[in-house]
Amino acid sequence: MSPEHAPRRSQVVMVEPALSQLQKLTAAETHRLDRVIVAISVNPELGTPVPDTLLRDHADDVDGARVICYATALRHIAILAYVEA
Numbered sequence: 001m002s003p004e005h006a007p008r009r010s011q012v013v014m015v016e017p018a019l020s021q022l023q024k025l026t027a028a029e030t031h032r033l034d035r036v037i038v039a040i041s042v043n044p045e046l047g048t049p050v051p052d053t054l055l056r057d058h059a060d061d062v063d064g065a066r067v068i069c070y071a072t073a074l075r076h077i078a079i080l081a082y083v084e085a
């Protein structure tokens with residue numbers, strides 16, 4: 001599939017509290033979290049649905065990051081994430 005016909009990625013936007021928390025992460029932690037966020041932006045259906053909510057819970061065992069997210073109808077994603085030690 002050519003890039004002009006590929007599915008559109010979801011848009012992930014960082015709000016101020018998230019940006020200040022990101023500054024506290026090490027470069028390795030940021031990289032681990034970034035890999036998971038990119039995967040979710042490409043496929044918002046990743047993870048397991050949280051019962052009785054619109055949330056999805058995605059744990060990446062390889063990178064040790066867990067993301068709980070919600071994708072809107074306009075493919076914007078709200079995320080709560082953490083990186084395991």
